Amino acid sequence: MTVNIKHLIEKNKEEFYKDLDKVMQIESVKRAPLGNAPFGIGPKQALEQVMKIASDYGFKTNIVNDAVGYAQFGEGDDHIGIVGHLDVVPAGDGWSFPPFKLSKKDEKFYGRGVLDNKGPIMSCLFGLKLLKDMGIKPIKPIRIIFGTDEESGSSDLPLYLAEEIAPIFAFTPDCKYPVVYGERGIVNYTISTHFDASELQNLTIQGDQSSVHVPDELTAIFQGESYHVLGKRSPSNAPELGENAITILATKLSSNKEMSDQLRRYFLWVEESFSKKHYGEGIGLDFEDEDSGKLILTPYELKVEQNTIQLSIAIRYPVSTKEEEVTEQLHKVVPKESEIKIIRQLKSTSFPKDDTNVKKLSAVYEKITGLDGTPVTTTGATYARFFPNTVAFGPSFPGQKGIAHNSDEYMDEKDLLLNMEIYMEAILALACD
Template sequence: MSIDFKQVIAENKEQFYHDLDQVMRVPSVKGTPAEGAPFGEGPKEALEVVMELADRYGFKTEIVKDAVGFAQWGEDEDYIGVVGHLDVVPAGEGWSFPPFQLSKQADRFYGRGVLDNKGPIMACLFGLKLLKDLNIPLKKTIRIVFGTDEESGSSDIPLYLSEEKPPIFGFTPDCKYPVVYGERGIVNYEILTPFAANELEVLGEFVGDQARDHVPDDLSVTINGEKLQVTGKRAPSNAPELGENAITLLAEKITKEHVVSGKLKDYFSWLVASLAEKHTGEGLGIDFSDADSGKLQVTPYELHKKNNQLALSLAIRYPVSFSEEEVTETLKKHLPAESELNVVRRIKSNHFPKENENVQLLAKVYEDATGLDGTPVTTTGATYARFVPNIVAFGPSFPGQKGIAHNQDEYMDETDLLLNMEIYMRGILALTER
């Protein structure tokens, strides 16, 4: 049966936007665990809204351990899986549109989660609904899986896998195109540098929006009664080159204005020399790279006082051919004197054979739908592909699109959102017809 994907999608897009808006309106940021809501009320509410929609579309639905839901078409125990998430990072400040609803201006949609990841995973669900409405026979069972803790460590996945089999193959629409067969290793460090008690008396607390998911863009501190403040540019922590880091900007301001002396001056000078505009580790001796995954990335994301210490947090994403141990041992040699290095988060690299026939099938789907090169790639991001066996990342961002998620005014162009739906419909058909 020949399908005019674009026409079918165009005829039903307004219904899709209406349904997506319902999901977007739930502020599904991780909250305090409650009975029946292990990651807070917001993520659980979003899951219930989606399950109600999927049930209305005619799919079998189920919620596993109050953490993960799925919509299934087919009855086989083995299934093709599409795994996305409904939780989002906090909205933050500086929005031009209401963060928790679907807004449109000049053919562009805005809202927290429209790209990461409510828009793409709902495009998969609605695309599957369109295939079902067309009575397209699928040879394999397909399951759209909705997680609720991807942004905070993916602790929802072990709960799901404790009761459900993993897919025989599948993808997560939560990264970029073409097919992503490898994800770099991630390690977050806290560097604790000690000072004499009187040395830190001149410093107030560092005030600003600092979190591991983004480059901080606003930071201030009071030194000797004088407030110093800087404004940078927010960007995802896996794209530090797209931002202007407020931590290094503040360190530069402190050193240039000579507001500290002695060991404090040495510390902020080290911070500037090691990290200011040095996103690939060259200032710390860890500028590792390889052919498959490119250069290491480093992002300072938090600076604060901790007793008689300054605590600096770094997020590092290292190439797939290197180990965390290599990064750690080299980094130790380039820290301020007497500093302590602690690992606060670690995720090993992930690598799926790019020659796999299903990977190549998705690559062809992408090429057929876009006319672009579908050669599989690697990423600096971290997706469910690290935690769910047998899946790879596939979309939704197209080449050249970077640094949109986790920012103010998160957006997705209407043409891209609809093209994603077409690609995912084609991908589901291709994977279930084999």
């Protein structure tokens, strides 16, 4: 059967927008466990809403261990999977639109999760509905899987895999194009540097600091004097797109002659090691390889804790680099009286670039966009690290970066619909050929 997918999407897009808005309106941010909601009530409500929508579309649905749901088209165990997530990071400040609503202006859709990841995974679900309504029958079952804890460590997937078999192949629409076959290693450290208690008793540091973004506003108070600095927020895996308030603050504090020599040297070290040095060059961590490119380093938290100053940094290292090499070099460059603690670690991952299904996805991407479909690697961390037989595929196109976790998260309408077209063609190639 020949299907004009582009025409089909255009004809039905308003229905898609209404259903997407139902999901966007739910504040699916992780909270404390509550009853049968292991990641808080918001993610669970979003999951239940999507299961209702999928059931209304005519799909078999199920919620597994209150953590992950799926919508399946076709029967059988050896299924093709599409795995995305319904949880989102907190909205934060600075929005021009309601964060928990699908808003449209100048051919752009705005709202928390419209790109990461409600918009893309719902476009997969609606695209599958359109194919089903046209009478398309898959040779292999298609299962669209909806997680609820991707933003906080993907602890939902083990709950799913404890009850369900893994797909024979899957993609996650939660990264970038073309096919992402490899993900860099990730390691986060906290460097605790000791001082005499008297040196720190008049110093406090306040601000919104998180491992997911470059901090953009900090205030230090030292001996009653306030030091307020403004930077620019960006995702922690794209620090070059932001301005880090930690290093700006360190520059200010290092020139304060009222501080002890040790404190001033410490802040000078922070400035010289990390200010605009996003690739580890300030501390001898400038590793790189052909597949991954350069190591990426982001200071994301600076705080005073008892008699220490604690600096936390996030590092994404190339697939050919070992975590032990990074740790060994870091020990060589931290200030005296410092301790290093690893607080997060994810080994790099790689999927065969010449896999038949990877080639099918690459061919779909090239056919629809006319762009080079050669598989790539990423600095991000997706479900592909934790789910067997999985690669990342979309939704961001080359050159689109640093949008997802910011205020006014957006997706161009044409890109949202182009994603749906790509994913529908991908379903046909993977499960219907």
